[in-house]
Amino acid sequence: xxxxxxxxxxxxxxxxxxxxxxxxxxxxxxxxxxxxxxxxxxxxxxxxxxxxxxxxxxxxxxxxxxxxxxxxxxxxxxxxxxxxxxxxxxxxxxxxxxxxxxxxxxxxxxxxxxx
Numbered sequence: 001x002x003x004x005x006x007x008x009x010x011x012x013x014x015x016x017x018x019x020x021x022x023x024x025x026x027x028x029x030x031x032x033x034x035x036x037x038x039x040x041x042x043x044x045x046x047x048x049x050x051x052x053x054x055x056x057x058x059x060x061x062x063x064x065x066x067x068x069x070x071x072x073x074x075x076x077x078x079x080x081x082x083x084x085x086x087x088x089x090x091x092x093x094x095x096x097x098x099x100x101x102x103x104x105x106x107x108x109x110x111x112x113x114x115x
Contacts, residue, residue: 058088060098069098077102 017033019025061069068087075084076098 052089055086056088058090060090060094073098073102 017025017029019029060072063069071084072086072090075086076095078084
């Protein structure tokens with residue numbers, strides 16, 4: 001019976017940090033290392049065509065009575081198509097905040113008028 005060849009992960013892109021002593025492992029050194037690799041990653045990303053198809057990027061309005069906010073919220077609460085097309089791309093933080101409101105706020109229950 002042949003022994004199966006062990007599959008390994010590809011060689012890591014980020015090499016481990018190796019300092020001369022433990023005293024060199026400081027928050028500043030780690031943050032600097034992170035910034036170096038993050039900047040390299042950012043420089044290599046977003047090189048393709050614009051996926052926004054000309055739509056603007058806007059924050060989700062914070063006013064609970066704002067029509068745009070209510071439409072976005074209604075789409076997010078929908079469980080079946082057709083889904084309304086949003087008028088803009090929204091920041092991830094705003095989108096997550098609105099999901100949290102939908103799922104954890106008593107005023108956003110299915111019998112609420114704020115849909």
